[in-house]
Amino acid sequence: MNKEIKIPAHIEGLIFDVDGTLADTMPTHYLAWVKIAEQNGFEFPEALFYEWAGKPTTEVTALLNERFGLSMDIETTSAAKEEAYLELADQVAAIPLTVDIAKAYHGKLPMSAGTGNIKHLTAHSLKAIGLEDIITTIVTVEDVNHPKPDPETFTKCADLMGVPYEKCLVFEDGEHGITAAKALGMEVIDVREHLETV
Template sequence: MNITPQALIFDLNGTMIDDMHFHAKAWFQILNNDLGAALTWDEVKVQMYGKNSEVLDRIFGKGKFTVEQVQKLSVEKERRYQQEYFPHLQLIAGLANFLENARQANIKMAIGSAAIPFNIDFVLDNLNIRHYFEAIVSADDVTDSKPDPETFLKAAQLLGVEPANCVVFEDAPKGVEAAQNAGMASVVLTTAHTQEEFSQYFNILRFVQDYNNPFIAELLPVRV
């Protein structure tokens, strides 16, 4: 498996920022307090993948809400998430240096996330890192969410790099599955899931807690 990639594709939530607890908290409030779903914390956590509309469909059944209702619930969920998380907003340790080193090594980079643009903009602009990314693929840019490979394949296409020459950074099993379906290797951030939850996948290069792991530097060309 190629470990000197031409492009790096980053999931966002839980991968670049350690914020999944705040997403879970916002969903927990919306689903239980606002919508009466009566779910446990663990039941909410396991549903947190894909587009917001897909989360609602999985829990309540397709067609339960109108398009307008889904949009309103989605915006309210993200508003609560951003308000709660903003005081804690920061990149995962070591990522700032890695992004700069990758840029200097002329490695192309993209965001491939199931987040809506509202949330992607919240992170990129408040942390002033938008300039590192040549392409951004959000929930609004795809028909099928992860584990479908569309998100990552579109990112690779926008970068002009073959899938086999991309490495994906992910934190969730469905994201790793999407990368595998796209023919891409993955590095897994263990911010939200244990290694055991990824046992069925064969495209994982390494599990890391953060970007200070020595393996991360090995992904970039050696400077001479």
């Protein structure tokens, strides 16, 4: 079991963000966005991409339109971005820090995934890192009316696991997810702080 993170004794359920927390998908998502940017004649700064980490593709498209004075169609652009991602998806790798925890607590604590991504990409990521049979309770952006930083994603995760909010531990790498978890009184581990020392 990973020695960097210990699960407190009072915790009864684990919730994992996926992109950037369990699966090292963020560089791949960024490359997909770079392709879209090239097709639409603008540059998407990498720092801005990470600032918007955890936001759904449709919302990122709208924000790009607003930031750069573009008029990209939300649905068409989002679909093109997801297609570009799937073409690169074989590059996705596991993040051992959190994947090891998920495997170690399989069958011991309820676990779920709460993500701002869509179902088929989330399923692909979990399969790519070998967790498709370990984390089977999944809440995606398609399952909520209000994505992160609204707490609805994690509310649904906890409810599906049957675990009180204050007894949930959330693993996150994005500010929006951290905000959402804290709003519910959940404990949060910012995996970025641990990954920097691994």
